[in-house]
Amino acid sequence: MSGTAAGTRPARPAGAAPAGADPLAAALRPVRSGNTFEETVQRVLQLIRLGLVREGERLPPERELAERLQVSRVTLREALKVLQDAGRLEIRRGRYGGAFVRQAEQDAPSGDGAELRRRAELLGDRLEDTLLFREVLEVGAAELCAVRDTGGEEERRLRDCLAATAAAGLADYRSQDTRLHLAIAELSGSVSVAAQYAAVRSTVNELLDCIPLLPPNLEHSERQHTELVAAILGGEPDRARAVMREHLAGTAALLRGFLA
Amino acid sequence: MSGTAAGTRPARPAGAAPAGADPLAAALRPVRSGNTFEETVQRVLQLIRLGLVREGERLPPERELAERLQVSRVTLREALKVLQDAGRLEIRRGRYGGAFVRQAEQDAPSGDGAELRRRAELLGDRLEDTLLFREVLEVGAAELCAVRDTGGEEERRLRDCLAATAAAGLADYRSQDTRLHLAIAELSGSVSVAAQYAAVRSTVNELLDCIPLLPPNLEHSERQHTELVAAILGGEPDRARAVMREHLAGTAALLRGFLA
DNA sequence: TTTCATTGGTACAAGGCTATACCTTTGGCT
DNA sequence: AGCCAAAGGTATAGCCTTGTACCAATGAAA
Numbered sequence: 001m002s003g004t005a006a007g008t009r010p011a012r013p014a015g016a017a018p019a020g021a022d023p024l025a026a027a028l029r030p031v032r033s034g035n036t037f038e039e040t041v042q043r044v045l046q047l048i049r050l051g052l053v054r055e056g057e058r059l060p061p062e063r064e065l066a067e068r069l070q071v072s073r074v075t076l077r078e079a080l081k082v083l084q085d086a087g088r089l090e091i092r093r094g095r096y097g098g099a100f101v102r103q104a105e106q107d108a109p110s111g112d113g114a115e116l117r118r119r120a121e122l123l124g125d126r127l128e129d130t131l132l133f134r135e136v137l138e139v140g141a142a143e144l145c146a147v148r149d150t151g152g153e154e155e156r157r158l159r160d161c162l163a164a165t166a167a168a169g170l171a172d173y174r175s176q177d178t179r180l181h182l183a184i185a186e187l188s189g190s191v192s193v194a195a196q197y198a199a200v201r202s203t204v205n206e207l208l209d210c211i212p213l214l215p216p217n218l219e220h221s222e223r224q225h226t227e228l229v230a231a232i233l234g235g236e237p238d239r240a241r242a243v244m245r246e247h248l249a250g251t252a253a254l255l256r257g258f259l260a
Numbered sequence: 261m262s263g264t265a266a267g268t269r270p271a272r273p274a275g276a277a278p279a280g281a282d283p284l285a286a287a288l289r290p291v292r293s294g295n296t297f298e299e300t301v302q303r304v305l306q307l308i309r310l311g312l313v314r315e316g317e318r319l320p321p322e323r324e325l326a327e328r329l330q331v332s333r334v335t336l337r338e339a340l341k342v343l344q345d346a347g348r349l350e351i352r353r354g355r356y357g358g359a360f361v362r363q364a365e366q367d368a369p370s371g372d373g374a375e376l377r378r379r380a381e382l383l384g385d386r387l388e389d390t391l392l393f394r395e396v397l398e399v400g401a402a403e404l405c406a407v408r409d410t411g412g413e414e415e416r417r418l419r420d421c422l423a424a425t426a427a428a429g430l431a432d433y434r435s436q437d438t439r440l441h442l443a444i445a446e447l448s449g450s451v452s453v454a455a456q457y458a459a460v461r462s463t464v465n466e467l468l469d470c471i472p473l474l475p476p477n478l479e480h481s482e483r484q485h486t487e488l489v490a491a492i493l494g495g496e497p498d499r500a501r502a503v504m505r506e507h508l509a510g511t512a513a514l515l516r517g518f519l520a
Numbered sequence: 521t522t523t524c525a526t527t528g529g530t531a532c533a534a535g536g537c538t539a540t541a542c543c544t545t546t547g548g549c550t
Numbered sequence: 551a552g553c554c555a556a557a558g559g560t561a562t563a564g565c566c567t568t569g570t571a572c573c574a575a576t577g578a579a580a
Contacts, residue, residue, distance in 0.1 A: 024313070024320070026442055026458040027306050030330035031299045032292070036567065039291045046287050053284070060284070061527060070290035072568045077529085094576025095526040125451075132450035136400030144392060182286055190392035191385075196456065198286040296537065321557060332538045337559085354546025355556040 040071050040079040046202040048088065048101055049209075050182065051175030058098040059089075104209075113258040116210035120259055123203070131252050134200045135245065138181065141188035141197065142228065142244040146237040154187050155233055162229045166222055170213055178205060180225060184232070208251070211258050220250070300331050300339040306462040308348065308361055309469075310442065311435030318358040319349075364469075373518040376470035380519055383463070391512050394460045395505065398441065401448035401457065402488065402504040406497040414447050415493055422489045426482055430473055438465060440485060444492070468511070471518050480510070 022028075033039065044065075047053045059065060062080070066073040080099055083089045090100045120127055149155065161180040168176040178201060185197040224247040231240035282288075293299065304325075307313045319325060322340070326333040340359055343349040350360045380387055409415065421440040428436040438461060445457040484507040491500035 023439075024307065026446060026454045027303065027310060027312060027462075028320075028325070028328040029455055030328075031296060031303055032330060036291060043287065043291055047284065050287060052287055060288075063527085065288070068288040068290075070292060074569090075567060091528075092576085093528045093574075095524085095528095096577060097527050097575080099528090129450045129452050132404060132448065133452040136397060136404065136448070136450065136453055140396030140400050144396065179283075186286060188392065188396070190389045190396065192389050192393040192456075192460075193396055194286045195289055196452075200452075202287075323557085334539090335537060351558075352546085353544080353558045355554090356547065357545080357557050359558090 036071060036075050037078050040069060040075055041082055043069055044079055044083060045088070046198065049202045049205045050198060051178050051205075053101055054175060055101050055103050058100045061098060113211065116207060116255075116258050119207055119210060120255075123207075126203075127207075130200055130203050131255075134197070134204060135248050135252075137185065137193055137197045137200065138248060139241050139244050141185045141190075141193050142232065142240040143237045144188040144190070144193075145184050146232045146235055146240040148189050149187060149232055149235070157183055158187065158229050158233065162225055165225055170215070170218070173213060173218055174205065174208060177221070177225075184228075204251070207255055211254070217250075217254070221247070224250075296331060296335050297338050300329060300336055301342055303329055304339055304343060305348070306458065309462045309465045310458060311438050311465075313361055314435060315361050315363050318360045321358060373471065376467060376515075376518050379467055379470060380515075383467075386463075387467075390460055390463050391515075394457070394464060395508050395512075397445065397453055397457045397460065398508060399501050399504050401445045401450075401453050402492065402500040403497045404448040404450070404453075405444050406492045406495055406500040408449050409447055409492055409495070417443055418447070418489050418493065422485055425485055430475070430478070433473060433478055434465065434468060437481070437485075444488075464511070467515055471514070477510075477514070481507070484510075 044059065047059065053059055059080075060068070062073055062076055066076040069076065080089060080091065084091050084099075088102060088104060090102050092098060092100065123130065149158075158180075161176070161183045165173065165176040165180050181201065182194065182198060185194040188194070224243055228240060228243045228247065231237075231243055304319065307319065313319055319340075320328070322333055322336060326336040329336065340349060340351065344351050344359075348362060348364060350362050352358060352360065383390065409418075418440075421436070421443045425433065425436040425440050441461065442454065442458060445454040448454070484503055488500060488503045488507065491497075491503055
């Protein structure tokens, strides 16, 4: 028999790893990660975690949201219902009604890292994956951005985001920081980069929301943001990449520190 | 009314872009890109396009494939049926049977780029996105790889892949090249990077299969592969990144050239 | 005060996907 | 020659998801 790429001949020793792992592993992954309902819940949560729709603001109307997510309104409503029951949304009827974001109640506002550890454990192996993937995306995006960026409109958007982070208070900082990074991901010119970054950043924010944001960290971060934007607008890809990497290393170290 | 993140007030001038695009665009994308059946077809095609299961070889048994893709066997079978009807698979019953990969018949073996243009048009805007995303992933993976890689087993895998590409003939080259790049993506340490790369590379291969592979290109590519692996194993992230970028630029230029 | 556009709430039928169980074919091995 | 394990082929009941149509509430504007 000539062809037998994946043939598990009569019996393969179950214990010994095939040395080189499964060559098909990269492609043979779940086509869907859960049912539509679950994924829809995560998508809506993503909007909130990224700070794209903030406390007190409302989501787009059900019909619009359902169409943009390519999901039936029924399924979307189930997702919204769950988030309402979880206290993350307040749903009001009638014109000028809608789904309004409510503050996530923090059971333990302390920075002892108990909640962080719980969520990190939930991620398991995917924590390291998330941090690495994030680095690849953001460093790559920063570099592309520095090479591409020329349009005046794009420059303005970056400057606006930077100004917003600089002006932001402690409560608002994570949100503005996310927007700045997301802007860079989008200005990379690749929709895929932006979309993947949104997903990954959502996970990161979920963790970051468990630890306190200190003014010194914030100031340090702001200096890096300034340099990053300068490098991008100045067309210095190498510098942009270096600054971005260092910037991310700070966050990663912070997380790892609290988890250690 | 205070909260109105996405509120399209009574009537927004439909023509003028909101200057800064839709801030929710990155997160509000389709939850699913087609039905399970379609995505399953693409996944199986991916295995073939990546050369992970080559001509004459067979796919894993239906039951195993269905479980790994997290899809019901019924749906998987529908996908296989389509590929069988399309002449890409030959399905044989009985023990030692299975779904065997058949050679894709090339309607026009010429390198005139007609077929390439047709497929590129099908991709539309996503072509540029694909090339950019690929660059971000691969350059990032190469760098991570050079930083991380230490284990003897990993070193051996890279060397094996390199040797295989060097020994490969024209017919086999694309397959071996893909495996080498996929190995680098996997050795980056991030499952996400590897998975996304597999998807993107599958798209790229679909295009590359439309244009002829010339010995000069092959030789040039091989020299770069050698240098790339050397940089990775030597722990030189900057060099690894630079070589990878140049390597990819070659492919991109080739494609753009045929499309121009 | 009345109107009415907008937005959430509900109902129902059709199609897609899954889980499970069982049948059929094939070819190496005894 | 017959056995039988592994692989594809088939059938059915049930849940998930969708599309469509219509109802109900709300509050700004006339």
